[in-house]
Amino acid sequence: MANIELIDIKKNYGPVPAVKGINLVVADGEMIVLVGPSGCGKSTLLRMIAGLESITSGHLKIGGRDVSRVEPAERDIAMVFQNYALYPHMSVRQNLEYGLKNRGFQRDDIARRVTDAAAILEIEPYLERRPRQLSGGQRQRVAMGRAIVRNPAAFLFDEPLSNLDAKLRVQMRVEIRKLQKRLGTTSLYVTHDQLEAMTLADRLVVMNGGRIEQIGTPIDVYERPETLFVAGFIGSPPMNLVDLDKIGGAVTWPGLPPNTDVVGIRPDAFSLTQNTANSVPLTGMIELIEPIGGESHLHIVIEGSSQTVIAAHAGRSPLSEGETATWHVNPADLHCFNKSSGQRTD
Numbered sequence: 001m002a003n004i005e006l007i008d009i010k011k012n013y014g015p016v017p018a019v020k021g022i023n024l025v026v027a028d029g030e031m032i033v034l035v036g037p038s039g040c041g042k043s044t045l046l047r048m049i050a051g052l053e054s055i056t057s058g059h060l061k062i063g064g065r066d067v068s069r070v071e072p073a074e075r076d077i078a079m080v081f082q083n084y085a086l087y088p089h090m091s092v093r094q095n096l097e098y099g100l101k102n103r104g105f106q107r108d109d110i111a112r113r114v115t116d117a118a119a120i121l122e123i124e125p126y127l128e129r130r131p132r133q134l135s136g137g138q139r140q141r142v143a144m145g146r147a148i149v150r151n152p153a154a155f156l157f158d159e160p161l162s163n164l165d166a167k168l169r170v171q172m173r174v175e176i177r178k179l180q181k182r183l184g185t186t187s188l189y190v191t192h193d194q195l196e197a198m199t200l201a202d203r204l205v206v207m208n209g210g211r212i213e214q215i216g217t218p219i220d221v222y223e224r225p226e227t228l229f230v231a232g233f234i235g236s237p238p239m240n241l242v243d244l245d246k247i248g249g250a251v252t253w254p255g256l257p258p259n260t261d262v263v264g265i266r267p268d269a270f271s272l273t274q275n276t277a278n279s280v281p282l283t284g285m286i287e288l289i290e291p292i293g294g295e296s297h298l299h300i301v302i303e304g305s306s307q308t309v310i311a312a313h314a315g316r317s318p319l320s321e322g323e324t325a326t327w328h329v330n331p332a333d334l335h336c337f338n339k340s341s342g343q344r345t346d
């Protein structure tokens with residue numbers, strides 16, 4: 001096992017920068033999730049760590065050893081891809097054995113490793129089948145099996161669950177997390193799905209435009225997003241970002257920090273009862289109600305403005321579409337930002 005150290009890593013495709021200087025240490029045994037929108041450089045970064053893509057500048061260390069210029073096979077890393085990358089003409093067993101044979105492992109050792117991995121992943125009944133005779137979830141398990149048998153210093157996952165349907169994705173997500181905890185293998189996991197990121201990560205790395213926006217535990221990032229981008233990206237439904245210029249005097253805010261021109265409010269921070277004397281009142285009309293089962297999402301047009309916010313209420317909506325009401329927000333639940341810097345001001 002080992003830690004992974006990224007020191008000012010950059011990638012240019014010709015003149016175009018895709019990764020603009022990443023500094024990060026993945027601790028031994030830690031599961032870090034890189035999350036960000038499509039095109040922000042996640043796969044490029046992962047591929048540079050795997051050695052599938054050259055590093056334009058910066059350094060990569062695995063277990064303290066500088067491997068920036070080392071061949072992929074010499075990096076002791078296993079990567080799991082979205083498309084599984086299984087050999088279609090080989091059985092599951094042969095797929096699992098292949099990388100080990102190539103690396104010159106002894107026959108008994110290979111047999112033992114394949115048996116162990118198959119037991120861990122519960123794929124013993126399918127060992128003699130071809131990949132096309134398996135379901136998507138089973139194929140994904142085989143792809144993970146191929147990583148596990150090598151017992152590498154680290155696992156790299158690039159959106160491994162994207163090809164699965166929603167229900168299976170949730171199930172496999174739980175399995176990956178349990179497996180990673182059980183094996184204790186240092187892991188970097190890439191996804192564009194913020195919920196997947198929140199539930200899998202020891203620490204989240206939120207990326208945008210080839211840069212890191214924020215690093216922290218999922219709860220820390222959720223509770224205190226440091227930038228407007230992170231505020232809007234993490235959380236579902238997303239945080240309401242109220243533009244003070246557009247809302248004029250429609251809401252009376254408490255003393256906001258200097259340079260604040262956007263105020264963020266999570267949907268669950270709205271209350272129809274006033275819980276503190278200094279709460280912020282927001283009056284608005286309910287334009288639409290979305291019942292999603294455990295909660296209802298109320299789309300509210302703030303009175304005296306054209307801004308809409310979403311409030312989440314537990315269970316059924318206490319009010320109907322078209323009604324006007326006043327909600328209260330605790331000042332501690334306001335997130336203050338500056339639009340032009342994109343940074344938090346409080």
Ligand SMILES: Nc1ncnc2c1ncn2[C@@H]1O[C@H](COP(=O)(O)OP(=O)(O)O)[C@@H](O)[C@H]1O
Binds near residue numbers: 037039040044
């Ligand atoms: N082989 C390549 N040649 C040129 N540009 C590339 C190549 N691979 C990726 N890019 C560009 O680099 C940026 C980051 O891509 P990528 O790492 O695949 O993003 P993500 O995985 O976050 O969706 C994108 O703008 C993409 O178009």
Ligand SMILES: [Mg+2]
Binds near residue numbers: 042043044
């Ligand atoms: Mg990608």
